[in-house]
Amino acid sequence: MRYEFKWSVLWSGQSGSWLLQGLVTTLAISGLAWLLAVALGIVSGALRTVPWKPLRAVATFYVEFFRNVPLLVWMFFWYFGVPPLLPQVAREWLFDHAAEFWAAMCALGVYHGARMSEVIRSGIQSIPRTQFEAAVAMGLTTFQVYRLVIVPIALRLIVPPATSESLNLLKNSSVALTISVAELTFQTRQIETYTARAIEALTAGTVIYLVLCVGIATVMARVERHFAIPGLITRGG
């Protein structure tokens, strides 16, 4: 009883269009969640370093609360826990407009925002204090120092770990299938159900994730090179 591969299941029938739909959903959910994560990450990463304690405390609470609970739990929280808190009308509207998609987007974005925040904080803290002091001495307010000096430098420093974090976000979007989002992993399982060809379907999923992630990593490497500040970031080779 040797396993006989039958790769044609991947392009015969509906498999191809399922994979494509799954890919589109995965990209949509990851893209939106990424924007949310970066926005939350920049704000809370910056807040964790400001010289005012209550703000730091709020940001610390956000980071520790959201990154220390498993993503799966957050998925259930946003899908099952949040809607009952909304007024009836809003809830009905949401259920009618792909509630599972938005719940998964929030879960991914808020969770990865907390992790992104730590990446950004480490970037900010790697900048010598003298930069901050020099900027203040120029007459800038604290907000201006962050907006014009600290954050722009920090964002350039953290491209490699932020890329890693973004790739994690993309791959973690597969957890959304637990709340019935028909993303890429869901679709590979769908193919398995219809064709009983588990290995072929999983291989297709693997290859798509791999190509996607390697593609993003390549683009980010170019971004890193393009925005590097001469003299500040030394490149090997």
Next chain:
Amino acid sequence: MRGVRTVLFLMFGLALSVAAPALAQQSTLEKINATGVLTIGTRTASPPFAFVNKQNEWVGFSIDLVEQAVKPAIERKLGKPIKVEKKESTPPTRIPLLTANAVDLIAGTMTDTRARRESVDFSLTFFVTGAQFLVKRTSAIKGIESIAGRRVAAQQGSTNAKIIRERVPTARLQEFPDQPAAFQALSQGQVDAYTNDGIQLYGLRAKAPRPNDWKVVGDFFSYEPYGMAMRKNDSDFRHAVNVGLMEAIESGKYFELYDKWFGPNGEAPYPLTPENRRFLIMQVVPK
């Protein structure tokens, strides 16, 4: 997570099937005769067919059928007592477990289908059910004819989801990997109905905190005949299993067990319809 488990099982199955050919020559009855053990693959959480109860015993209707109908028939055929051993088998693992000789008989909630008959053989049909819908008591949904445009939950990989996708493409199907999540979505209103095999819905309803808040509606929109699966091309063993089931139906033992699990005081009350009773009896061929 389930994906990873599936891969591990498949790899395990592949490894076993490479090692298996030497054993494969032996028929199942010869194997049972040599070891004195009939190994069945069954479920741990599919009440009332096969599940672990509060006393931590592995019981259920399918298991009773094996122990009280199939086992005596095999014992008579071999002329000696045998033991029944149970192993967990889930939908993705049951066929590999069978072909790898890890189990001899699947006795759980497996639907007999033509596609599956390409890889395994089935016994007589020992239970008949079909897909229905679980809805709130006040719901207007009456069956597959009234789900167009509605949000319907299903279990991923089920035949029910497949049929809805083909017959009512406008229904908004949401597939969950497991039953608890789907039921949670139903009770909170994320979905309007949940579809699964009727008997499973009755089981779910019986176990819900307030069973009267729910109702099972609709005619069967799929046909799910449960059978016991075994390795292909082993007609002596298949015949022994079938003789056991036929005798149980003939002697009334089957109906006694049915009443124990599906009767008014059973785990999931599910009255046996006159058609199904006739169908079961007509499967019994003369002595």
